[in-house]
Each structure stands twice: as C-alpha cells, then as structure tokens.
Amino acid sequence: xESVGLHLPTLSVQEGDNSIINCAYSNSASDYFIWYKQESGxxxxxxxxxxxxxxxxxxxxxxxxxxxxxxxxSLQIAATQPGDSAVxxxxxxxxxxxxxxxxxxxxxxx
Amino acid sequence: xxxxxxxxxxQVTQMGQEVILRCVPISNHLYFYWYRxxxxxxxxxxxxxxxxxxxxxxxxxxxxFSVERPDGSNFTLKIRSTKLEDSxxxxxxxxxxxxxxxxxxxxxxxxxVV
Numbered sequence: 193x194e195s196v197g198l199h200l201p202t203l204s205v206q207e208g209d210n211s212i213i214n215c216a217y218s219n220s221a222s223d224y225f226i227w228y229k230q231e232s233g234x235x236x237x238x239x240x241x242x243x244x245x246x247x248x249x250x251x252x253x254x255x256x257x258x259x260x261x262x263x264x265x266s267l268q269i270a271a272t273q274p275g276d277s278a279v280x281x282x283x284x285x286x287x288x289x290x291x292x293x294x295x296x297x298x299x300x301x302x
Numbered sequence: 303x304x305x306x307x308x309x310x311x312x313q314v315t316q317m318g319q320e321v322i323l324r325c326v327p328i329s330n331h332l333y334f335y336w337y338r339x340x341x342x343x344x345x346x347x348x349x350x351x352x353x354x355x356x357x358x359x360x361x362x363x364x365x366x367f368s369v370e371r372p373d374g375s376n377f378t379l380k381i382r383s384t385k386l387e388d389s390x391x392x393x394x395x396x397x398x399x400x401x402x403x404x405x406x407x408x409x410x411x412x413x414x415v416v
Contacts, residue, residue: 200342226404235306235393235407236345281345288333288350288357288400295344 200279202297211269213296215282220263224285227256227267230295231278239267239280274300304328308394308408315384315415323379323411325394334377335395335405336369338362345393351377352400384415 205211217225223244228236242249242256242265249256255268265282277300283290307326315321327334336348350357351369368380377396381388391412395405 230345233409235395235409236405237407238404241404283345286358288335288352289347289360290337290345290405291347292345 200295200297202299204299204301205272207272207274207300207302209272211267211272211276211298211300213267213269213280213298215265215267215293215296217263217265217282217284217293219284219291220260222284222286225256225258225265226283226285226290227254227265228281228283228292229276229278230281236281236292241285269298272298272300274302276300304406306394306396306406306408308392308411310411311409312412313414315413317386317415318383321381321384321413323381323392323394323413325377325379325408326375327377327394327396328406329375331396331398331406333357333397333400334369334371335397336379337393337395337407338390339393339410340390348379348392357400381413384413386415389413389415 226241227239229239230236240251240254240256242258253270257266279295279297281295282293309324334351337345339345347360349359349363366382370378391410393410394408397405
C-alpha cells in the first residue's frame, strides 16, 4: 500500500525466490513507465521501461507488467539475489520529467 | 560505463547561505535535470534544462533556485538563501534525448541546512 513519511512498504524474500513489487500510478494519460532501483547512498538506477502500448516487457531477470485498466504496474524479479536489496521506484514519464512513486524496499535474505 | 559526477557528496550550510551544487553530465548528453529527495520520501523533479535554457520546472523550483551551464561540461544548481526545508539529497541526471527516460543519475549531494 501507500507509504507516508519515513515508512516504506517492505518486501522481504529469501534468496532464489521470485519477487513482485507493485506500483499504482495516478495519471491515466501517462504513456511511459520506468522502474528504478536505488541502493543506499546512490542515485536511482534505470532497470526497465515500458510504453503504454505494451502489457509486458522482459529484461534480464526482470519483467514489467502494465495494467492500464487499473493503472497498475509491477516489477517481477526472478531468482532474487542479495544484491537486489534496494528501494525500487516506479516512475511515470512526462514531456521532460519523471514523476516517481514512493518506493518499496526489497530485502533479500541469504 | 559513463557516469554523472556530482560534487560535493555532502554539504552542510547555515540557513540563509547560498550553496552551489555541481554536476558533470555525461559528455554526449544534451538534456540535464535536477531532482531532490527528502529523507525517506520519493524523488521529486525540480528542473530540466536543454540548449542553455530551462525546459520545465516544478513548483519547488522557485526564485531561490537557479541553474546554469557555465561551460561545456558543468551543470550547477544554486540555492540563493537556503532554508531548513531545503535539506535533502539532490540528484543530477542527464539523457541523450528528450523522450529518453533512461536517465543516468549521479550519486547525489546530501545538503544539510542548519
């Protein structure tokens, strides 16, 4: 669900499990969506993107699913590794801006 | 792999003082951005910059903020009179094209206003 202030939704998984991180976006007119990973003390790092004319896009170990009907975006990480531990943000692309969601912290236990 | 470089990594300043945050975007990128992230909150857009002028700016980017590309490599964010609520991580980013959202972000400058 939504987070407020310092409290981020947290997903805890075991190494090797598949992870699913969800995001609800607000603007039904958005046509470009991106997932970013942010490790502690670093800037956001691009993971994968998807345009609104697609429902699914796959990368290396990651899949993004887009459900425009309910304005929902998800990121699936296969065979999650400890190095995947980070905060994950979805973002909507505007003309020259990104609007970020509030983030989900993924914790991967060995 | 090309990087966006930000300096300093940490900056502590007195309330009311001016600060300049510096960024070196990736050399062949044409679009430059500043975002900020207050501790524990989401990343927020401040301003985008192209062809030596501001393309878009958010409500956060008021008259206290300015950006400049003083030479061919640096991109700076100036806050004229800092307030306590300006304390945040400030991220610079760059991209090759306006519709290329795969921005490359720098590692950020942590600004603390005391």
